[in-house]
Amino acid sequence: MKSFRKELWFNIPGRRGFVNITSQVADCLRESGVREGFVLVNAMHITASVFINDDEDGLHHDYEDWLERLAPHAPTEQYLHNRTGEDNADAHLKRQVMGREVVVAVTEGRLDFGPWEQIFYGEFDGGRRKRVLVKVIGE
Amino acid sequence: MKSFRKELWFNIPGRRGFVNITSQVADCLRESGVREGFVLVNAMHITASVFINDDEDGLHHDYEDWLERLAPHAPTEQYLHNRTGEDNADAHLKRQVMGREVVVAVTEGRLDFGPWEQIFYGEFDGGRRKRVLVKVIGE
Amino acid sequence: MKSFRKELWFNIPGRRGFVNITSQVADCLRESGVREGFVLVNAMHITASVFINDDEDGLHHDYEDWLERLAPHAPTEQYLHNRTGEDNADAHLKRQVMGREVVVAVTEGRLDFGPWEQIFYGEFDGGRRKRVLVKVIGE
Numbered sequence: 001m002k003s004f005r006k007e008l009w010f011n012i013p014g015r016r017g018f019v020n021i022t023s024q025v026a027d028c029l030r031e032s033g034v035r036e037g038f039v040l041v042n043a044m045h046i047t048a049s050v051f052i053n054d055d056e057d058g059l060h061h062d063y064e065d066w067l068e069r070l071a072p073h074a075p076t077e078q079y080l081h082n083r084t085g086e087d088n089a090d091a092h093l094k095r096q097v098m099g100r101e102v103v104v105a106v107t108e109g110r111l112d113f114g115p116w117e118q119i120f121y122g123e124f125d126g127g128r129r130k131r132v133l134v135k136v137i138g139e
Numbered sequence: 140m141k142s143f144r145k146e147l148w149f150n151i152p153g154r155r156g157f158v159n160i161t162s163q164v165a166d167c168l169r170e171s172g173v174r175e176g177f178v179l180v181n182a183m184h185i186t187a188s189v190f191i192n193d194d195e196d197g198l199h200h201d202y203e204d205w206l207e208r209l210a211p212h213a214p215t216e217q218y219l220h221n222r223t224g225e226d227n228a229d230a231h232l233k234r235q236v237m238g239r240e241v242v243v244a245v246t247e248g249r250l251d252f253g254p255w256e257q258i259f260y261g262e263f264d265g266g267r268r269k270r271v272l273v274k275v276i277g278e
Numbered sequence: 279m280k281s282f283r284k285e286l287w288f289n290i291p292g293r294r295g296f297v298n299i300t301s302q303v304a305d306c307l308r309e310s311g312v313r314e315g316f317v318l319v320n321a322m323h324i325t326a327s328v329f330i331n332d333d334e335d336g337l338h339h340d341y342e343d344w345l346e347r348l349a350p351h352a353p354t355e356q357y358l359h360n361r362t363g364e365d366n367a368d369a370h371l372k373r374q375v376m377g378r379e380v381v382v383a384v385t386e387g388r389l390d391f392g393p394w395e396q397i398f399y400g401e402f403d404g405g406r407r408k409r410v411l412v413k414v415i416g417e
Binding site: 001036037038051052053054056057058059061062063066070097098099102103104105107112113114115116117137138139 | 140142144177179181182183184185209210218219220221222223228231232234235236238239240242270272274276
């Protein structure tokens, strides 16, 4: 069994944002030499997500509005977590809706995707350097 | 390491619906010959889900009502994504709540499940043929 | 390829609660002898979750309040599922938001985690013995 590991780094300037990381994950897969197996792609931070959906700007605005309705950032005092001096409790909630990780099948050396699947990094508490882990196992 | 891949196809007549796919996944596992490993089951479309929960009709109605409250289909103009000519933005949101994929342990050649676990395909934008990927790795 | 399987048992006295199971999962990993691979940790019950987030009490209260707003327990008659004699429909909904499972990379024999990642068992219908499955595959 082969295994491969790489960290991808991001620094989203605002509080929130989505970045298409599909080509970076595909590069990791090529580098791994794995032809059949699984790729795990996960946020290494608990206020960020990795998820698979559509690369369409309107949809990303819809996600932003919807997550803000489900788990509003302000007033920050509504969350006990923010008594620790943080203001990011909402980010811990938003990340649960969007998920921590995706597992993608590897078939004949490629990400085994349907027609519109793209992998995104979802940032909910940006303005600093944060990481995504790509781990490939297989043969 | 063995690996196995199969696509399952669905055509849900209405906009939304849930289908129990456990026996189809168990068939794939048998066909794979894998005794110890993991099965990944994922929607290949970004307006559908694969999830594990209870095979109980009342609960499926509850999911339907609840998801429609969290991310209503209408008015379709509330979503920027629908300016592309689509009317399925809500389906992209509902799918995030229910999830894209499940990973199930394989032990002694069987899906290693608790007493009530069943795998479902969740359709949120039906009326056309769509796919689920089953990928097994192990020995 | 090596594989390893263990069940962790919990009995949460109240209806809901969160338990940090990171050290128990790390013990399983050590026992498995796997140095490179994946660990799957999943609830074996469909009214419970396994998820990764912060070990901070205030945040856990925030999750509790937030999930109760998104999918309230009462009135129990609002859910068709509860006509079966159950009162736990809300638990099936809450578990979808928090997720069934996590897949964690194993690197050099350790859980390959970012600085704050901790694994939790999330109970939404407690008062009885329930299980989590830990399955490790790799080399």
